[in-house]
Amino acid sequence: MNTVAMQKYMGFSTAAAPPSPAAATLVNTRSFSLTSTTQRNHINFKQKSPLFQLRYTLNNNNNNFHGGSQHTLGSTFTQFTVIAVFSLTLLILRLASDLLLPDFPRRWRRLIGFASQAEAELVEAPEYLFQGVVAYEDRRFFSHSGVDAIGVARAILSLSARGGGSTITQQLVKNTFLKNERTLSRKFIEMALAVALERKISKPKILSAYLCKIYWGHGIYGIKSASNLYFGKHPSLLTLGECALLIGIIPAPESRSPFRDYSRGKTFQARVLKRMVVGHFLDIESALSAVRKPFALKSDGPEYAEKSLFPVLLPSESGYESPMKDTWDWERESKMWEVVEDMEKWAMSFRKIVKTSNL
Structure with a gap:
């Protein structure tokens, strides 16, 4: 019986022939070699693993710490900024509500319209009327933006003995919108409104409104x-x-x-x-x-005006000028x-x- 017949008789097929002893030995040797190498690597990894795992753990922890701390700090700073801005806004609104007159929005709209009307009424007024007001009340009126930093610094250094450092715009704002309180918070609100008003209307309109609105006595x-x-x-x-x-x-x-x-x-x-x-x-x-x-x-001024208030004798180019003949003080x-x-x-x-x- 040949080999093929023998394999058929014993139940083996050609496709699934059992390996020869030499091949089995080779396969077992390779399997043992691979298994031995894996085991050696596994043993070596286990022998080095404490130090390696420590370094790996420390590096991971450091990375997690820095990344987490930066994220936490950024998030905390953002929250703090939002809270600070919100608190400051509430404080300003509270101060403004305490210092501003109740009908502030209506007064603001009326002042804008009043400024245009005042400018039209004083269009024929002499130029030295406006020049004199600027020279005497606010000489840097045409160069500042509502608040005169030099005037404020001078007032602080002199402890307000030489004036409060208020500009014409600030005086207009104070007389129109603010209550009669001499406090530092009122001054800050006054400055803020003065800057806002100068961004809304022109300098000539502000000056005209000032002249047509301020108190002149009696x-x-x-x-x-x-x-x-x-x-x-x-x-x-x-x-x-x-x-x-x-x-x-x-x-x-x-x-x-x-x-x-x-x-x-x-x-x-x-x-x-x-x-x-x-x-x-x-x-x-x-x-x-x-x-x-x-x-x-x-002559028909206030009731307490006296006769001595008429023009007096003053020197002039042609000698003396005085229409008063019967009074001498x-x-x-x-x-x-x-x-x-x-x-x-x-x-x-x-x-x-x-x-x-x-x-």
Whole structure:
């Protein structure tokens, strides 16, 4: 019996012949070799695993720590920023609600419309009316954006002894929107509103609204009423001297009113003219001419106006000018002369300073 027949007889097929002893030995050897190598590697890995696993664990922990800490810090900072902004907003709103008048939105809209109307009413007013206000109240009015940093710093250094550092815009905002409280929080709200107002309307409109809205004494508000009260004329007809006198009483209209003390009105008139000269709005000769001229107050002014409030004797180019013939107040006249002499001395010193600076 041949080999093929024998395999068929024993139940083996050619495709699935059993391996020969040599092949089985080779397979077992390879399997043993692979198994031995794997076992050796496995044993070596187990022998090195404590140190390797320690380093691997530490590296993973460090990576997780840095990544997690950065994410945690960023998330904490964002939350803190949101809370801080929200708290600051609430604080500002609380301060604003305590300091602003209840009808603030309506007042804001009315001021915007009032500014345009005031500018139209004062279109024929003399230019030195506006120049005098800027020179005396806010000389950097056309260069700042609602808040004068130099003026604020000066007020802080002098402890407000020389003024509060408020601009024309701030005064308009204070008189229109804020309550009468002298606090630091009110000042901050005033500054913020002044900046917002300057971004809303132009400088000429703000200046016109200021002149038409501020208090001028004796229960009078607005330049139109003030011009009629003190001089009985429209603002467009005011002279340089009359404009300077009205501007001089703005900081304290009741105490500086010429109806209370004529000589004090003349004193502050001279101060305004000096500042106009320094601010290059006016020449010295025009200022001297204005301070030398008498001004006639309206005879039917306030009830307490006295006869001595009529024009007084002052030097002029043609000698003396005075329509008053039957009243003479020597004390008052002496003060008036002192004002004129002081103005002339100041003009001489100012000319020397200008001449020296031009050399």
